[in-house]
Amino acid sequence: MGASKSLESSGEVRIKHSLIKNEEEFVVKRKKAVLQCLKNLKISCSRDKVPHIALLGSGGGQRAMVGLLGSLVQLDKAGLLDCILYLSGVSGSTWCMASLYQEPDWSTKLDTVKNKIIERISGPGVSWGDAMAKLKNYYYGKDLFSLTDVWAVLVVTAFVKEIDEHKISEQQDQHNKDPFPIYTMIDKQCKQQRDGDPWFEISPHEAGYSLTGAFVDTSSFGSQFDNGLKKKQQDEIDMLYLQALCGSALADGQEIRNILWKRIKDFFGHSILRIETGMFEEIGKDPNSPPVDKCYQVLMELADMNLSVLNGKDPSEIDKSIRTKLKDLAGGKRQLVFPVQKLNLADKEAAQLYMKQYTMDVCNYLNSWFSFWPFDVCFSICKCMALWLWGRKYDFLHNMADKAVPDALLESETRDYIDAGLLLNSPYLSVLRKERNIDLIISLDFSEGDPFMIISCLRERSMN
Structure with missing residues (x-):
């Protein structure tokens, strides 16, 4: 499906069922590492048949954060980590991802990175003075304030023991030797009204609706748009806020x-x-x-x-x-x-x-x-x-005219984003985009309940 003219001229909003050029280029380079990894494992594979392998981390709070870290360490020890093309997470797994991707090319020094993370989360928490200063910055630094800001400062910091003010767009050229990261959440209104595509993803390059194929530059996610053109710039969200946006499970309970x-x-x-x-x-x-x-x-x-x-x-x-x-x-x-x-x-x-x-x-x-x-x-x-206001952001699709996008997304001025675990506790939909051509999904489940429940839910949704 093609993009409208207004989109093509904006340079920031994109409606198209294709990968952004930056991701395409990353995939080409990463597949060379995957091919070499397979050769090291004595697995025969030609250059045009390199499999697209995605590793998924489920929700599960700090258990998922630590569990994903341990799983990646074991994959590295087994010589399998370089086989992974995509790393996608929900909720607590995104806390692990955020910590990993602080370090450029973290997979080349995973043991050192692991020890730094363990030392940090075992240490003292964020001081009340620093927490209050951060909350003040969130409150006065943007138009739309919500419980996600509060959750970031008062709850997420209690688990991750830091205020991470890095931006995900800063990672664009720092991870040529790591899997491509995808952080996932859902659109609350789409979930509640069962109208449109609820699945939302954020990568270092763009943020948007996975199945609809509507995206905006990651650095502009949260800014105010009208008909595909930016009206008002808002600061890019930092990694602490992103972890709260992805990891606010139980936001209905x-x-x-x-x-x-x-x-x-x-x-x-x-x-x-x-x-x-x-x-x-x-x-x-x-x-x-x-x-x-x-x-x-x-x-x-x-x-x-x-x-x-x-x-x-x-x-x-x-x-x-x-x-x-x-x-x-x-x-x-x-x-x-x-x-x-x-x-x-x-x-x-x-x-x-x-x-x-x-x-x-x-x-x-x-x-x-x-x-x-x-x-x-x-x-x-x-x-x-x-x-009960969570994750409110300006709707970057507001007032656009594109038949590929549900009307609700075109008409609203704001959207609310919450933890994807409230709908499906694993980020399957992000890697099931056809344009990503995934051949193998490795799903790690750190939830408390039945590990096969996610598969059952996914099967039911695909049948409906």
Whole structure:
């Protein structure tokens, strides 16, 4: 399918069922290494018959990260690593990939790289000061802020023990001796509405929809486009954010809400300490400003109230305390708009809707007094929790006209991207693109459940 004229002129958006030239050139060079590897293994193969072999890493959090690393080490020891043309990952496996591809030509020194990774993830975590500075950078550095930013800073760093600010596009010429990396995720709206192609991939060269064949330069993923032309540049996502984008599994479940509210509460607590020790110099200079400690007490209780409702506990005492503090802040002149209501905790959907509206109302109420750092990001985080907003990016296909692309992708201004493990816990669809001509798939499964469940799900999808 050909690209439209507007696409060809933009030079950044591409709609075509073919590999980008950079990937084609990489494949030609990499196949020479594959051929030599096969010869070393005494496997006879002609130059025009070199197999395209893809290695897949499943989701599974830190277990998948460590498991993929160990598997690659063993493949290297067996002399098989250079047979791999593509390395594609989902969720936790992408954390391993991100660590590996920090090192140019990592496969030539894998034992050294492995030891560095193990030493890092066994060591101390990221400090709260560094985490807060990174969150501030995310919040003010782009148009669209979501829970993926929070997840990156407060959760992913707890596993990978670093803030990786490298960009994936920087890897374009650094890995001539390594497999071609593909990081995968899914389009949340396509998954929920079952409309269009949910499978999304990011490589050092381009990002886009695997089956639709619609791509944008990786460095421009997240920038604002209109009819294939860039309207507003946004900074390229860094590797920490990419790991959060790929590795935010359970983003539909109660467990992740519990994890996030607890981490957010910790963040609020550390913010209070930094204010009390004078580390936020801009706070407290105005003697007429409302007491910041009372604002943080409300935020802490708001987190507690959400946790109580999530876990089926009566939040009425916390609600009463929040309303009292807000009334004190207003000097008795204003009341919380959202009415007092007896919650039926057995109706989880209704309780969740109530807390969504309640959280938004409290944040909007506080924002009239505290509209500066770090309160602005605190309110934004709570609102993102209420709206359950993940991975929001500008839609690079907005307002285009191409019959090859589903209408939903052409009409929306933004799209939300989440962990592909919520749909299929292995990145088969990225390597099953016809233009990649894969002959053999080696699938490594690090999930907790039945290792053949992924195959069964894939078979069902292909039949449908």
